Amino acid sequence: MVLALLQTRIRNFVRELGELAELTGEAFASLRHQRPSWHDFIAQLHFVGVKSQSVVITTGAATGMVLCAQTYFQFHKVKMDTATGAVVSVGMSSELGPVLACLMLTARVGAAMAAELGTMKVTEQIDALRTLATHPVDYLVVPRFLACTAAAPLLTAEAVVVGIIASWLVGVHLLGIDSAYYLANMNRYTSPEDIMTGLIKATLFGAAIALVGCHKGLSCRGGAEGVGRATTESVVTSSITILVSNFFLTLFLTRLFKS
Amino acid sequence: MIEVRNVWKRFGTQEVLRGASLCIDRGEAVVIIGRSGGGKSVLLKHLVALLQPDSGEVRVDGQNLCALTERELLVVRRKFGMLFQGAALFDSLTVFENVAFVLQRERTHSAEEIRRLVAEALEWVELPGIESKKPSELSGGMRKRVGLARTLVYRPEILLYDEPTTGLDPVASANIDGLIRRVWEEFKVTSIAVTHDMASARRISNRILMLHEGAIYADGPTAEILASTDPVVNHFVNGIPSGKPTF
Numbered sequence: 001m002v003l004a005l006l007q008t009r010i011r012n013f014v015r016e017l018g019e020l021a022e023l024t025g026e027a028f029a030s031l032r033h034q035r036p037s038w039h040d041f042i043a044q045l046h047f048v049g050v051k052s053q054s055v056v057i058t059t060g061a062a063t064g065m066v067l068c069a070q071t072y073f074q075f076h077k078v079k080m081d082t083a084t085g086a087v088v089s090v091g092m093s094s095e096l097g098p099v100l101a102c103l104m105l106t107a108r109v110g111a112a113m114a115a116e117l118g119t120m121k122v123t124e125q126i127d128a129l130r131t132l133a134t135h136p137v138d139y140l141v142v143p144r145f146l147a148c149t150a151a152a153p154l155l156t157a158e159a160v161v162v163g164i165i166a167s168w169l170v171g172v173h174l175l176g177i178d179s180a181y182y183l184a185n186m187n188r189y190t191s192p193e194d195i196m197t198g199l200i201k202a203t204l205f206g207a208a209i210a211l212v213g214c215h216k217g218l219s220c221r222g223g224a225e226g227v228g229r230a231t232t233e234s235v236v237t238s239s240i241t242i243l244v245s246n247f248f249l250t251l252f253l254t255r256l257f258k259s
Numbered sequence: 260m261i262e263v264r265n266v267w268k269r270f271g272t273q274e275v276l277r278g279a280s281l282c283i284d285r286g287e288a289v290v291i292i293g294r295s296g297g298g299k300s301v302l303l304k305h306l307v308a309l310l311q312p313d314s315g316e317v318r319v320d321g322q323n324l325c326a327l328t329e330r331e332l333l334v335v336r337r338k339f340g341m342l343f344q345g346a347a348l349f350d351s352l353t354v355f356e357n358v359a360f361v362l363q364r365e366r367t368h369s370a371e372e373i374r375r376l377v378a379e380a381l382e383w384v385e386l387p388g389i390e391s392k393k394p395s396e397l398s399g400g401m402r403k404r405v406g407l408a409r410t411l412v413y414r415p416e417i418l419l420y421d422e423p424t425t426g427l428d429p430v431a432s433a434n435i436d437g438l439i440r441r442v443w444e445e446f447k448v449t450s451i452a453v454t455h456d457m458a459s460a461r462r463i464s465n466r467i468l469m470l471h472e473g474a475i476y477a478d479g480p481t482a483e484i485l486a487s488t489d490p491v492v493n494h495f496v497n498g499i500p501s502g503k504p505t506f
Contacts, residue, residue, distance in 0.1 A: 120349075123345060124347040125347050127304070128341070129349075130329075130336065132336075132360055132364075133336045134333070135330060
């Protein structure tokens with residue numbers, strides 16, 4: 001019984017990975033075959049990028065402030081207060097910035113994509129697209145994929161900058177760290193590689209959010225219940241993908257930049 | 260010409276089509292009738308390759324649709340127009356954007372031409388001046404007519420109608436049937452509809468196919484099928500309940 005359940009789970013997981021790989025291949029094939037619609041891309045970029053501002057800024061600021069306060073409380077015990085800025089900066093740039101900003105994007109954008117495409121699927125709008133000689137990947141997936149891939153690193157950069165500014169405000173004006181040392185250590189220990197690591201991660205996470213969201217929507221079955229399930233699965237799958245792949249990306253990118 | 264050869268289709272454990280075969284010539288007005296849940300819509304979706312059969316083949320003008328990729332099918336589907344049961348209008352777009360969809364995607368017409376063609380198509384379905392409305396602002400009958408305008412605007416050769424009068428009152432149903440008939444007569448298209456509404460079938464067809472137990476059970480001119488003495492056909496056409504109640 002347990003073995004059978006495990007087998008089904010593994011089979012479903014492998015099948016879904018295959019479908020996701022197929023969708024990714026189809027998206028790249030679409031980019032080769034035809035020019036994406038500029039209008040659709042801009043509309044998606046507005047939805048993903050502009051409308052996620054408040055969420056991303058709040059996430060960046062809150063993370064920067066908490067990270068600064070916690071780091072200060074620990075470092076203060078060993079008289080390393082001025083290293084707080086460096087920890088916040090490196091942590092935000094390479095790890096917390098991309099991961100948390102993209103987790104927020106997963107909840108806001110990935111879920112919306114799955115719900116929108118899922119609703120289109122169950123109301124036969126996807127079939128209507130196909131009868132109107134339009135490939136759903138060309139019209140629905142590619143603009144979302146491009147917009148998410150482009151917006152995620154920009155939003156991450158914004159979250160990182162806001163987080164660092166927020167941490168500086170907390171560290172210098174609330175906790176009393178010397179501003180000059182705070183900034184000097186931050187500059188000294190934050191390398192361009194840290195920033196590049198964060199931006200590369202965010203780009204890949206953005207692509208994953210769009211592909212998972214679109215895949216869940218396009219493979220949605222059933223009525224309202226199916227749309228709800230697709231939305232939930234999209235958030236869960238994207239979040240796990242981000243968290244797991246972040247570890248491997250950290251190892252890979254660190255080695256890449258060291259070599 | 261559309262040919263369906265020995266098509267079988269199963270969803271899970273339920274066998275919906277069991278060796279369905281049919282042949283429809285260019286310019287015919289055909290209605291496929293059958294019980295609810297009997298596989299009529301599934302059969303219709305096979306004609307435009309929205310579904311692929313488990314076995315058997317579907318040929319359009321000699322081309323086997325089952326052997327084509329999704330991208331190759333886009334070219335074949337340009338011959339088709341389909342009116343869905345719920346109209347399937349894109350609810351994020353306005354009526355204008357829905358009707359102009361194919362023309363805007365093809366990028367072969369100027370903006371002015373597209374505006375004129377959309378206005379003509381809406382005029383044709385007797386809904387002029389509603390370009391700026393959203394699908395959510397339209398009634399069921401209006402949505403179906405906009406759905407029809409969306410297909411008419413690019414002049415397909417074959418029109419498929421999935422339960423075109425379901426959910427409409429008798430007057431709206433008769434209006435839709437009148438439009439379907441006019442489209443067939445004026446545009447010389449091949450018209451294929453699935454329905455279990457016999458009044459509608461009588462109005463829009465010159466040939467009826469009856470799907471029964473997953474295969475084509477009866478095939479003939481409309482008048483002949485409606486007057487059939489075959490018990491299965493007769494019971495369905497005249498709405499005579501079978502011995503035991505089925506739900």
